[in-house]
Amino acid sequence: MSLICLLEQPNLILQKPVSYFLGTEFPLLFFSYFKKRLKEVISVRAIDLEEVKLNDLKAELSLTFLGNKSLYWFGNIDDCSSKTKDDFFSLIKNYSGPNIIVFFTTEDLVRIEIQKFSCEIEKNNIQKLSEFLQIKYVDRVLKNAENLKLDQIILLSLYSNVIGSRSKEFVDIWQDKIIKTESSLFTLSSLFFTKDKKRFFEYWLKIKESxxxxxxxxxxxxxxxxxxxxxxxxxxxxxxxxxxxxxxxxxxxxxxxxxxxxxxxxxxxxxxxxxxxxxxxxxxxxxxxxxxxxxxxxx
Known part of the structure:
Protein backbone atom coordinates (compact mmCIF):
# COMPACT_ATOMS: atom_id res chain seq x y z
CA MET A 1 0.00 0.00 0.00
CA SER A 2 1.31 3.48 -0.81
CA LEU A 3 2.37 5.91 1.89
CA ILE A 4 -0.11 8.48 0.63
CA CYS A 5 -3.01 6.12 1.45
CA LEU A 6 -1.79 6.02 5.04
CA LEU A 7 -1.39 9.80 5.19
CA GLU A 8 -4.97 10.22 3.99
CA GLN A 9 -6.31 7.51 6.30
CA PRO A 10 -4.00 7.19 9.36
CA ASN A 11 -6.40 4.72 10.99
CA LEU A 12 -5.37 2.12 8.39
CA ILE A 13 -2.39 1.21 10.55
CA LEU A 14 -4.71 0.59 13.50
CA GLN A 15 -6.94 -1.84 11.61
CA LYS A 16 -4.43 -4.70 11.33
CA PRO A 17 -2.53 -6.45 14.16
CA VAL A 18 0.78 -6.26 12.24
CA SER A 19 2.05 -3.68 9.73
CA TYR A 20 5.46 -2.77 8.39
CA PHE A 21 7.11 -0.01 6.39
CA LEU A 22 9.32 -0.91 3.45
CA GLY A 23 12.05 1.39 2.14
CA THR A 24 15.65 1.57 0.93
CA GLU A 25 16.73 3.29 4.16
CA PHE A 26 15.22 4.14 7.53
CA PRO A 27 13.50 7.60 7.48
CA LEU A 28 14.16 8.60 11.10
CA LEU A 29 12.67 12.10 10.85
CA PHE A 30 9.45 10.88 9.26
CA PHE A 31 8.88 8.26 11.94
CA SER A 32 9.53 10.71 14.78
CA TYR A 33 6.70 12.88 13.41
CA PHE A 34 4.53 9.89 12.56
CA LYS A 35 4.74 8.48 16.08
CA LYS A 36 3.89 11.90 17.49
CA ARG A 37 0.68 11.93 15.45
CA LEU A 38 -0.17 8.35 16.43
CA LYS A 39 0.17 9.21 20.13
CA GLU A 40 -2.83 11.50 19.71
CA VAL A 41 -5.09 8.47 19.23
CA ILE A 42 -3.29 5.46 20.76
CA SER A 43 -0.64 4.61 23.33
CA VAL A 44 2.70 4.01 21.57
CA ARG A 45 5.45 1.86 23.09
CA ALA A 46 8.94 1.81 21.55
CA ILE A 47 10.68 -1.55 21.94
CA ASP A 48 14.28 -2.53 21.14
CA LEU A 49 14.22 -6.19 20.11
CA GLU A 50 17.81 -6.70 21.26
CA GLU A 51 16.92 -5.67 24.81
CA VAL A 52 13.86 -7.84 25.46
CA LYS A 53 13.38 -11.57 25.91
CA LEU A 54 11.08 -13.18 23.36
CA ASN A 55 8.90 -14.92 25.98
CA ASP A 56 8.47 -11.69 27.92
CA LEU A 57 7.56 -9.88 24.70
CA LYS A 58 4.97 -12.53 23.77
CA ALA A 59 3.36 -12.21 27.18
CA GLU A 60 3.25 -8.43 27.00
CA LEU A 61 1.78 -8.42 23.50
CA SER A 62 -1.02 -10.73 24.61
CA LEU A 63 -2.27 -8.28 27.25
CA THR A 64 -3.98 -4.89 27.25
CA PHE A 65 -4.27 -2.26 29.98
CA LEU A 66 -7.91 -1.88 31.06
CA GLY A 67 -8.98 -3.13 27.65
CA ASN A 68 -7.10 -0.38 25.74
CA LYS A 69 -4.81 -1.65 23.01
CA SER A 70 -1.32 -0.21 22.45
CA LEU A 71 0.83 0.18 19.36
CA TYR A 72 4.25 -1.45 19.71
CA TRP A 73 6.88 0.28 17.58
CA PHE A 74 9.98 -1.83 16.90
CA GLY A 75 11.83 0.67 14.69
CA ASN A 76 14.37 -0.54 12.13
CA ILE A 77 14.63 -4.30 12.66
CA ASP A 78 17.49 -4.48 10.13
CA ASP A 79 19.72 -3.37 13.01
CA CYS A 80 19.01 -6.65 14.80
CA SER A 81 20.90 -9.92 14.51
CA SER A 82 19.65 -12.60 12.11
CA LYS A 83 18.49 -14.80 14.99
CA THR A 84 16.56 -11.96 16.61
CA LYS A 85 14.84 -11.16 13.33
CA ASP A 86 13.96 -14.82 12.68
CA ASP A 87 12.45 -15.10 16.17
CA PHE A 88 10.52 -11.88 15.62
CA PHE A 89 9.17 -13.06 12.24
CA SER A 90 8.02 -16.31 13.85
CA LEU A 91 6.16 -14.27 16.45
CA ILE A 92 4.38 -11.91 14.05
CA LYS A 93 3.51 -14.60 11.51
CA ASN A 94 0.57 -15.80 13.59
CA TYR A 95 -0.02 -12.72 15.73
CA SER A 96 -3.68 -11.66 15.79
CA GLY A 97 -3.80 -9.09 18.59
CA PRO A 98 -5.00 -7.61 20.83
CA ASN A 99 -2.27 -4.99 20.37
CA ILE A 100 -0.68 -3.59 17.20
CA ILE A 101 2.86 -4.31 15.96
CA VAL A 102 4.62 -1.90 13.58
CA PHE A 103 8.21 -1.90 12.30
CA PHE A 104 10.49 -0.92 9.41
CA THR A 105 12.68 -3.08 7.19
CA THR A 106 14.43 -2.91 3.83
CA GLU A 107 13.36 -6.51 3.12
CA ASP A 108 10.11 -7.13 1.27
CA LEU A 109 8.45 -9.75 3.47
CA VAL A 110 6.47 -11.52 0.77
CA ARG A 111 6.55 -14.76 2.76
CA ILE A 112 4.46 -13.23 5.57
CA GLU A 113 0.93 -12.00 4.93
CA ILE A 114 0.93 -8.67 6.78
CA GLN A 115 0.04 -5.10 5.88
CA LYS A 116 2.82 -3.21 4.07
CA PHE A 117 3.36 0.52 3.49
CA SER A 118 5.95 1.89 1.08
CA CYS A 119 8.20 4.73 2.31
CA GLU A 120 8.34 6.25 -1.18
CA ILE A 121 6.35 9.40 -1.93
CA GLU A 122 5.65 11.00 -5.29
CA LYS A 123 6.20 14.67 -5.98
CA ASN A 124 2.52 15.43 -6.48
CA ASN A 125 1.72 14.08 -3.00
CA ILE A 126 4.25 16.11 -1.04
CA GLN A 127 1.65 18.68 0.01
CA LYS A 128 -0.35 15.90 1.67
CA LEU A 129 2.79 14.95 3.58
CA SER A 130 2.94 18.55 4.82
CA GLU A 131 -0.66 18.45 6.01
CA PHE A 132 -0.27 15.14 7.81
CA LEU A 133 2.97 16.04 9.61
CA GLN A 134 1.78 19.61 10.22
CA ILE A 135 4.96 21.12 8.76
CA LYS A 136 4.66 24.36 6.82
CA TYR A 137 6.49 25.36 3.64
CA VAL A 138 6.92 21.86 2.20
CA ASP A 139 5.86 23.37 -1.13
CA ARG A 140 9.10 25.36 -1.13
CA VAL A 141 11.24 22.24 -1.48
CA LEU A 142 9.59 20.95 -4.62
CA LYS A 143 12.61 21.72 -6.79
CA ASN A 144 13.93 18.31 -7.93
CA ALA A 145 11.67 16.73 -5.30
CA GLU A 146 11.40 13.54 -7.34
CA ASN A 147 15.07 12.94 -6.48
CA LEU A 148 14.62 13.56 -2.76
CA LYS A 149 14.04 10.95 -0.09
CA LEU A 150 11.36 11.25 2.56
CA ASP A 151 13.63 12.56 5.33
CA GLN A 152 15.36 14.98 2.96
CA ILE A 153 12.02 16.58 2.10
CA ILE A 154 11.20 16.95 5.80
CA LEU A 155 14.69 18.28 6.62
CA LEU A 156 14.50 21.02 3.99
CA SER A 157 10.98 21.87 5.14
CA LEU A 158 12.25 22.35 8.70
CA TYR A 159 14.98 24.67 7.40
CA SER A 160 12.25 26.64 5.67
CA ASN A 161 10.26 26.91 8.88
CA VAL A 162 13.22 28.37 10.74
CA ILE A 163 14.30 30.81 8.02
CA GLY A 164 10.79 32.08 7.28
CA SER A 165 10.14 34.59 4.52
CA ARG A 166 13.46 33.97 2.72
CA SER A 167 13.15 30.19 2.85
CA LYS A 168 12.43 29.78 -0.86
CA GLU A 169 15.61 31.68 -1.72
CA PHE A 170 17.55 29.56 0.78
CA VAL A 171 16.22 26.28 -0.63
CA ASP A 172 16.85 27.32 -4.25
CA ILE A 173 20.49 28.10 -3.44
CA TRP A 174 21.35 25.44 -0.89
CA GLN A 175 19.13 22.44 -1.59
CA ASP A 176 21.51 20.74 -4.01
CA LYS A 177 24.53 21.43 -1.80
CA ILE A 178 22.93 20.13 1.40
CA ILE A 179 21.56 16.94 -0.09
CA LYS A 180 24.53 16.25 -2.34
CA THR A 181 27.00 16.61 0.53
CA GLU A 182 25.20 14.10 2.71
CA SER A 183 24.87 11.50 -0.02
CA SER A 184 28.42 12.10 -1.33
CA LEU A 185 30.06 11.22 1.96
CA PHE A 186 28.02 8.05 2.35
CA THR A 187 28.82 7.06 -1.22
CA LEU A 188 32.54 7.70 -0.71
CA SER A 189 32.64 5.71 2.52
CA SER A 190 30.63 2.90 0.95
CA LEU A 191 33.05 2.58 -1.99
CA PHE A 192 35.99 2.60 0.43
CA PHE A 193 34.74 -0.23 2.65
CA THR A 194 33.63 -2.18 -0.43
CA LYS A 195 37.28 -1.84 -1.54
CA ASP A 196 36.27 -0.76 -5.02
CA LYS A 197 39.58 1.04 -5.72
CA LYS A 198 38.81 2.39 -9.17
CA ARG A 199 35.41 3.87 -8.36
CA PHE A 200 36.56 5.08 -4.95
CA PHE A 201 39.41 7.21 -6.29
CA GLU A 202 37.32 8.52 -9.16
CA TYR A 203 34.77 9.70 -6.62
CA TRP A 204 37.42 10.90 -4.17
CA LEU A 205 38.94 13.18 -6.80
CA LYS A 206 35.50 14.67 -7.50
CA ILE A 207 34.66 15.70 -3.95
CA LYS A 208 37.87 16.00 -1.94
CA GLU A 209 38.23 19.72 -2.75
CA SER A 210 34.80 20.36 -1.20
Missing part, protein backbone atom coordinates in the same frame (compact mmCIF):
# COMPACT_ATOMS: atom_id res chain seq x y z
CA UNK A 211 36.38 20.12 2.27
CA UNK A 212 39.60 21.20 3.93
CA UNK A 213 42.34 18.67 4.54
CA UNK A 214 41.71 18.74 8.30
CA UNK A 215 38.11 17.63 7.73
CA UNK A 216 39.22 14.53 5.84
CA UNK A 217 41.53 13.27 8.57
CA UNK A 218 38.74 13.62 11.14
CA UNK A 219 36.24 12.00 8.77
CA UNK A 220 38.40 8.96 8.02
CA UNK A 221 39.44 8.56 11.66
CA UNK A 222 35.77 8.53 12.64
CA UNK A 223 34.81 6.06 9.90
CA UNK A 224 37.67 3.67 10.64
CA UNK A 225 37.03 3.89 14.40
CA UNK A 226 33.32 3.07 13.96
CA UNK A 227 34.05 0.29 11.47
CA UNK A 228 36.60 -1.28 13.84
CA UNK A 229 34.26 -1.33 16.82
CA UNK A 230 31.32 -2.46 14.67
CA UNK A 231 33.35 -5.55 13.72
CA UNK A 232 34.57 -6.05 17.29
CA UNK A 233 31.06 -5.88 18.76
CA UNK A 234 29.73 -8.13 16.00
CA UNK A 235 32.39 -10.75 16.69
CA UNK A 236 31.59 -10.53 20.42
CA UNK A 237 27.83 -10.74 19.66
CA UNK A 238 27.34 -7.46 21.53
CA UNK A 239 24.49 -6.34 19.28
CA UNK A 240 23.37 -3.47 21.49
CA UNK A 241 26.69 -1.63 21.20
CA UNK A 242 27.08 -2.73 17.58
CA UNK A 243 23.82 -0.94 16.79
CA UNK A 244 24.98 2.24 18.54
CA UNK A 245 28.39 2.42 16.84
CA UNK A 246 26.88 1.80 13.38
CA UNK A 247 25.56 5.38 13.28
CA UNK A 248 27.21 7.24 10.34
CA UNK A 249 28.53 4.05 8.76
CA UNK A 250 27.33 3.27 5.20
CA UNK A 251 24.46 0.81 4.96
CA UNK A 252 26.40 -1.40 2.56
CA UNK A 253 29.09 -1.90 5.21
CA UNK A 254 26.54 -2.71 7.91
CA UNK A 255 24.66 -5.17 5.72
CA UNK A 256 27.47 -7.09 4.02
CA UNK A 257 30.70 -5.23 3.26
CA UNK A 258 31.99 -5.60 6.81
CA UNK A 259 33.11 -9.05 5.63
CA UNK A 260 35.66 -7.40 3.32
CA UNK A 261 37.37 -5.66 6.26
CA UNK A 262 39.33 -6.89 9.26
CA UNK A 263 40.04 -5.69 12.79
CA UNK A 264 43.81 -5.78 12.16
CA UNK A 265 43.53 -3.80 8.94
CA UNK A 266 41.24 -1.16 10.47
CA UNK A 267 43.54 -0.81 13.48
CA UNK A 268 46.55 -0.21 11.21
CA UNK A 269 44.49 2.26 9.16
CA UNK A 270 43.64 4.33 12.24
CA UNK A 271 47.30 4.52 13.19
CA UNK A 272 48.28 5.56 9.65
CA UNK A 273 45.59 8.27 9.52
CA UNK A 274 46.65 9.61 12.90
CA UNK A 275 50.24 9.84 11.64
CA UNK A 276 49.02 11.55 8.46
CA UNK A 277 47.17 14.06 10.63
CA UNK A 278 50.39 14.84 12.50
CA UNK A 279 52.23 15.40 9.20
CA UNK A 280 49.39 17.63 8.00
CA UNK A 281 49.64 19.82 11.10
CA UNK A 282 53.35 20.17 10.38
CA UNK A 283 52.49 21.53 6.94
CA UNK A 284 53.50 18.43 4.99
CA UNK A 285 50.29 18.19 2.93
CA UNK A 286 47.61 15.55 2.32
CA UNK A 287 49.69 12.99 0.44
CA UNK A 288 50.21 10.88 3.56
CA UNK A 289 46.46 10.50 4.06
CA UNK A 290 45.92 9.37 0.48
CA UNK A 291 48.84 6.93 0.80
CA UNK A 292 47.16 5.46 3.91
CA UNK A 293 43.89 4.99 2.05
CA UNK A 294 45.64 3.36 -0.92
CA UNK A 295 47.56 1.02 1.36
CA UNK A 296 44.35 -0.09 3.09
CA UNK A 297 42.50 -0.69 -0.17
CA UNK A 298 45.38 -2.88 -1.35
CA UNK A 299 45.46 -4.92 1.84
Missing amino acids: YQDTFWTVFWLDQSFRAYWFLKYKNDKDFKNMKKISFKLPFSFINSDFKKNSLEGLSLLQGAIFQADCFLKQGLGQDNLEYSLVKYLNS
Whole structure:
Protein backbone atom coordinates (compact mmCIF):
# COMPACT_ATOMS: atom_id res chain seq x y z
CA MET A 1 0.00 0.00 0.00
CA SER A 2 1.31 3.48 -0.81
CA LEU A 3 2.37 5.91 1.89
CA ILE A 4 -0.11 8.48 0.63
CA CYS A 5 -3.01 6.12 1.45
CA LEU A 6 -1.79 6.02 5.04
CA LEU A 7 -1.39 9.80 5.19
CA GLU A 8 -4.97 10.22 3.99
CA GLN A 9 -6.31 7.51 6.30
CA PRO A 10 -4.00 7.19 9.36
CA ASN A 11 -6.40 4.72 10.99
CA LEU A 12 -5.37 2.12 8.39
CA ILE A 13 -2.39 1.21 10.55
CA LEU A 14 -4.71 0.59 13.50
CA GLN A 15 -6.94 -1.84 11.61
CA LYS A 16 -4.43 -4.70 11.33
CA PRO A 17 -2.53 -6.45 14.16
CA VAL A 18 0.78 -6.26 12.24
CA SER A 19 2.05 -3.68 9.73
CA TYR A 20 5.46 -2.77 8.39
CA PHE A 21 7.11 -0.01 6.39
CA LEU A 22 9.32 -0.91 3.45
CA GLY A 23 12.05 1.39 2.14
CA THR A 24 15.65 1.57 0.93
CA GLU A 25 16.73 3.29 4.16
CA PHE A 26 15.22 4.14 7.53
CA PRO A 27 13.50 7.60 7.48
CA LEU A 28 14.16 8.60 11.10
CA LEU A 29 12.67 12.10 10.85
CA PHE A 30 9.45 10.88 9.26
CA PHE A 31 8.88 8.26 11.94
CA SER A 32 9.53 10.71 14.78
CA TYR A 33 6.70 12.88 13.41
CA PHE A 34 4.53 9.89 12.56
CA LYS A 35 4.74 8.48 16.08
CA LYS A 36 3.89 11.90 17.49
CA ARG A 37 0.68 11.93 15.45
CA LEU A 38 -0.17 8.35 16.43
CA LYS A 39 0.17 9.21 20.13
CA GLU A 40 -2.83 11.50 19.71
CA VAL A 41 -5.09 8.47 19.23
CA ILE A 42 -3.29 5.46 20.76
CA SER A 43 -0.64 4.61 23.33
CA VAL A 44 2.70 4.01 21.57
CA ARG A 45 5.45 1.86 23.09
CA ALA A 46 8.94 1.81 21.55
CA ILE A 47 10.68 -1.55 21.94
CA ASP A 48 14.28 -2.53 21.14
CA LEU A 49 14.22 -6.19 20.11
CA GLU A 50 17.81 -6.70 21.26
CA GLU A 51 16.92 -5.67 24.81
CA VAL A 52 13.86 -7.84 25.46
CA LYS A 53 13.38 -11.57 25.91
CA LEU A 54 11.08 -13.18 23.36
CA ASN A 55 8.90 -14.92 25.98
CA ASP A 56 8.47 -11.69 27.92
CA LEU A 57 7.56 -9.88 24.70
CA LYS A 58 4.97 -12.53 23.77
CA ALA A 59 3.36 -12.21 27.18
CA GLU A 60 3.25 -8.43 27.00
CA LEU A 61 1.78 -8.42 23.50
CA SER A 62 -1.02 -10.73 24.61
CA LEU A 63 -2.27 -8.28 27.25
CA THR A 64 -3.98 -4.89 27.25
CA PHE A 65 -4.27 -2.26 29.98
CA LEU A 66 -7.91 -1.88 31.06
CA GLY A 67 -8.98 -3.13 27.65
CA ASN A 68 -7.10 -0.38 25.74
CA LYS A 69 -4.81 -1.65 23.01
CA SER A 70 -1.32 -0.21 22.45
CA LEU A 71 0.83 0.18 19.36
CA TYR A 72 4.25 -1.45 19.71
CA TRP A 73 6.88 0.28 17.58
CA PHE A 74 9.98 -1.83 16.90
CA GLY A 75 11.83 0.67 14.69
CA ASN A 76 14.37 -0.54 12.13
CA ILE A 77 14.63 -4.30 12.66
CA ASP A 78 17.49 -4.48 10.13
CA ASP A 79 19.72 -3.37 13.01
CA CYS A 80 19.01 -6.65 14.80
CA SER A 81 20.90 -9.92 14.51
CA SER A 82 19.65 -12.60 12.11
CA LYS A 83 18.49 -14.80 14.99
CA THR A 84 16.56 -11.96 16.61
CA LYS A 85 14.84 -11.16 13.33
CA ASP A 86 13.96 -14.82 12.68
CA ASP A 87 12.45 -15.10 16.17
CA PHE A 88 10.52 -11.88 15.62
CA PHE A 89 9.17 -13.06 12.24
CA SER A 90 8.02 -16.31 13.85
CA LEU A 91 6.16 -14.27 16.45
CA ILE A 92 4.38 -11.91 14.05
CA LYS A 93 3.51 -14.60 11.51
CA ASN A 94 0.57 -15.80 13.59
CA TYR A 95 -0.02 -12.72 15.73
CA SER A 96 -3.68 -11.66 15.79
CA GLY A 97 -3.80 -9.09 18.59
CA PRO A 98 -5.00 -7.61 20.83
CA ASN A 99 -2.27 -4.99 20.37
CA ILE A 100 -0.68 -3.59 17.20
CA ILE A 101 2.86 -4.31 15.96
CA VAL A 102 4.62 -1.90 13.58
CA PHE A 103 8.21 -1.90 12.30
CA PHE A 104 10.49 -0.92 9.41
CA THR A 105 12.68 -3.08 7.19
CA THR A 106 14.43 -2.91 3.83
CA GLU A 107 13.36 -6.51 3.12
CA ASP A 108 10.11 -7.13 1.27
CA LEU A 109 8.45 -9.75 3.47
CA VAL A 110 6.47 -11.52 0.77
CA ARG A 111 6.55 -14.76 2.76
CA ILE A 112 4.46 -13.23 5.57
CA GLU A 113 0.93 -12.00 4.93
CA ILE A 114 0.93 -8.67 6.78
CA GLN A 115 0.04 -5.10 5.88
CA LYS A 116 2.82 -3.21 4.07
CA PHE A 117 3.36 0.52 3.49
CA SER A 118 5.95 1.89 1.08
CA CYS A 119 8.20 4.73 2.31
CA GLU A 120 8.34 6.25 -1.18
CA ILE A 121 6.35 9.40 -1.93
CA GLU A 122 5.65 11.00 -5.29
CA LYS A 123 6.20 14.67 -5.98
CA ASN A 124 2.52 15.43 -6.48
CA ASN A 125 1.72 14.08 -3.00
CA ILE A 126 4.25 16.11 -1.04
CA GLN A 127 1.65 18.68 0.01
CA LYS A 128 -0.35 15.90 1.67
CA LEU A 129 2.79 14.95 3.58
CA SER A 130 2.94 18.55 4.82
CA GLU A 131 -0.66 18.45 6.01
CA PHE A 132 -0.27 15.14 7.81
CA LEU A 133 2.97 16.04 9.61
CA GLN A 134 1.78 19.61 10.22
CA ILE A 135 4.96 21.12 8.76
CA LYS A 136 4.66 24.36 6.82
CA TYR A 137 6.49 25.36 3.64
CA VAL A 138 6.92 21.86 2.20
CA ASP A 139 5.86 23.37 -1.13
CA ARG A 140 9.10 25.36 -1.13
CA VAL A 141 11.24 22.24 -1.48
CA LEU A 142 9.59 20.95 -4.62
CA LYS A 143 12.61 21.72 -6.79
CA ASN A 144 13.93 18.31 -7.93
CA ALA A 145 11.67 16.73 -5.30
CA GLU A 146 11.40 13.54 -7.34
CA ASN A 147 15.07 12.94 -6.48
CA LEU A 148 14.62 13.56 -2.76
CA LYS A 149 14.04 10.95 -0.09
CA LEU A 150 11.36 11.25 2.56
CA ASP A 151 13.63 12.56 5.33
CA GLN A 152 15.36 14.98 2.96
CA ILE A 153 12.02 16.58 2.10
CA ILE A 154 11.20 16.95 5.80
CA LEU A 155 14.69 18.28 6.62
CA LEU A 156 14.50 21.02 3.99
CA SER A 157 10.98 21.87 5.14
CA LEU A 158 12.25 22.35 8.70
CA TYR A 159 14.98 24.67 7.40
CA SER A 160 12.25 26.64 5.67
CA ASN A 161 10.26 26.91 8.88
CA VAL A 162 13.22 28.37 10.74
CA ILE A 163 14.30 30.81 8.02
CA GLY A 164 10.79 32.08 7.28
CA SER A 165 10.14 34.59 4.52
CA ARG A 166 13.46 33.97 2.72
CA SER A 167 13.15 30.19 2.85
CA LYS A 168 12.43 29.78 -0.86
CA GLU A 169 15.61 31.68 -1.72
CA PHE A 170 17.55 29.56 0.78
CA VAL A 171 16.22 26.28 -0.63
CA ASP A 172 16.85 27.32 -4.25
CA ILE A 173 20.49 28.10 -3.44
CA TRP A 174 21.35 25.44 -0.89
CA GLN A 175 19.13 22.44 -1.59
CA ASP A 176 21.51 20.74 -4.01
CA LYS A 177 24.53 21.43 -1.80
CA ILE A 178 22.93 20.13 1.40
CA ILE A 179 21.56 16.94 -0.09
CA LYS A 180 24.53 16.25 -2.34
CA THR A 181 27.00 16.61 0.53
CA GLU A 182 25.20 14.10 2.71
CA SER A 183 24.87 11.50 -0.02
CA SER A 184 28.42 12.10 -1.33
CA LEU A 185 30.06 11.22 1.96
CA PHE A 186 28.02 8.05 2.35
CA THR A 187 28.82 7.06 -1.22
CA LEU A 188 32.54 7.70 -0.71
CA SER A 189 32.64 5.71 2.52
CA SER A 190 30.63 2.90 0.95
CA LEU A 191 33.05 2.58 -1.99
CA PHE A 192 35.99 2.60 0.43
CA PHE A 193 34.74 -0.23 2.65
CA THR A 194 33.63 -2.18 -0.43
CA LYS A 195 37.28 -1.84 -1.54
CA ASP A 196 36.27 -0.76 -5.02
CA LYS A 197 39.58 1.04 -5.72
CA LYS A 198 38.81 2.39 -9.17
CA ARG A 199 35.41 3.87 -8.36
CA PHE A 200 36.56 5.08 -4.95
CA PHE A 201 39.41 7.21 -6.29
CA GLU A 202 37.32 8.52 -9.16
CA TYR A 203 34.77 9.70 -6.62
CA TRP A 204 37.42 10.90 -4.17
CA LEU A 205 38.94 13.18 -6.80
CA LYS A 206 35.50 14.67 -7.50
CA ILE A 207 34.66 15.70 -3.95
CA LYS A 208 37.87 16.00 -1.94
CA GLU A 209 38.23 19.72 -2.75
CA SER A 210 34.80 20.36 -1.20
CA TYR A 211 36.38 20.12 2.27
CA GLN A 212 39.60 21.20 3.93
CA ASP A 213 42.34 18.67 4.54
CA THR A 214 41.71 18.74 8.30
CA PHE A 215 38.11 17.63 7.73
CA TRP A 216 39.22 14.53 5.84
CA THR A 217 41.53 13.27 8.57
CA VAL A 218 38.74 13.62 11.14
CA PHE A 219 36.24 12.00 8.77
CA TRP A 220 38.40 8.96 8.02
CA LEU A 221 39.44 8.56 11.66
CA ASP A 222 35.77 8.53 12.64
CA GLN A 223 34.81 6.06 9.90
CA SER A 224 37.67 3.67 10.64
CA PHE A 225 37.03 3.89 14.40
CA ARG A 226 33.32 3.07 13.96
CA ALA A 227 34.05 0.29 11.47
CA TYR A 228 36.60 -1.28 13.84
CA TRP A 229 34.26 -1.33 16.82
CA PHE A 230 31.32 -2.46 14.67
CA LEU A 231 33.35 -5.55 13.72
CA LYS A 232 34.57 -6.05 17.29
CA TYR A 233 31.06 -5.88 18.76
CA LYS A 234 29.73 -8.13 16.00
CA ASN A 235 32.39 -10.75 16.69
CA ASP A 236 31.59 -10.53 20.42
CA LYS A 237 27.83 -10.74 19.66
CA ASP A 238 27.34 -7.46 21.53
CA PHE A 239 24.49 -6.34 19.28
CA LYS A 240 23.37 -3.47 21.49
CA ASN A 241 26.69 -1.63 21.20
CA MET A 242 27.08 -2.73 17.58
CA LYS A 243 23.82 -0.94 16.79
CA LYS A 244 24.98 2.24 18.54
CA ILE A 245 28.39 2.42 16.84
CA SER A 246 26.88 1.80 13.38
CA PHE A 247 25.56 5.38 13.28
CA LYS A 248 27.21 7.24 10.34
CA LEU A 249 28.53 4.05 8.76
CA PRO A 250 27.33 3.27 5.20
CA PHE A 251 24.46 0.81 4.96
CA SER A 252 26.40 -1.40 2.56
CA PHE A 253 29.09 -1.90 5.21
CA ILE A 254 26.54 -2.71 7.91
CA ASN A 255 24.66 -5.17 5.72
CA SER A 256 27.47 -7.09 4.02
CA ASP A 257 30.70 -5.23 3.26
CA PHE A 258 31.99 -5.60 6.81
CA LYS A 259 33.11 -9.05 5.63
CA LYS A 260 35.66 -7.40 3.32
CA ASN A 261 37.37 -5.66 6.26
CA SER A 262 39.33 -6.89 9.26
CA LEU A 263 40.04 -5.69 12.79
CA GLU A 264 43.81 -5.78 12.16
CA GLY A 265 43.53 -3.80 8.94
CA LEU A 266 41.24 -1.16 10.47
CA SER A 267 43.54 -0.81 13.48
CA LEU A 268 46.55 -0.21 11.21
CA LEU A 269 44.49 2.26 9.16
CA GLN A 270 43.64 4.33 12.24
CA GLY A 271 47.30 4.52 13.19
CA ALA A 272 48.28 5.56 9.65
CA ILE A 273 45.59 8.27 9.52
CA PHE A 274 46.65 9.61 12.90
CA GLN A 275 50.24 9.84 11.64
CA ALA A 276 49.02 11.55 8.46
CA ASP A 277 47.17 14.06 10.63
CA CYS A 278 50.39 14.84 12.50
CA PHE A 279 52.23 15.40 9.20
CA LEU A 280 49.39 17.63 8.00
CA LYS A 281 49.64 19.82 11.10
CA GLN A 282 53.35 20.17 10.38
CA GLY A 283 52.49 21.53 6.94
CA LEU A 284 53.50 18.43 4.99
CA GLY A 285 50.29 18.19 2.93
CA GLN A 286 47.61 15.55 2.32
CA ASP A 287 49.69 12.99 0.44
CA ASN A 288 50.21 10.88 3.56
CA LEU A 289 46.46 10.50 4.06
CA GLU A 290 45.92 9.37 0.48
CA TYR A 291 48.84 6.93 0.80
CA SER A 292 47.16 5.46 3.91
CA LEU A 293 43.89 4.99 2.05
CA VAL A 294 45.64 3.36 -0.92
CA LYS A 295 47.56 1.02 1.36
CA TYR A 296 44.35 -0.09 3.09
CA LEU A 297 42.50 -0.69 -0.17
CA ASN A 298 45.38 -2.88 -1.35
CA SER A 299 45.46 -4.92 1.84
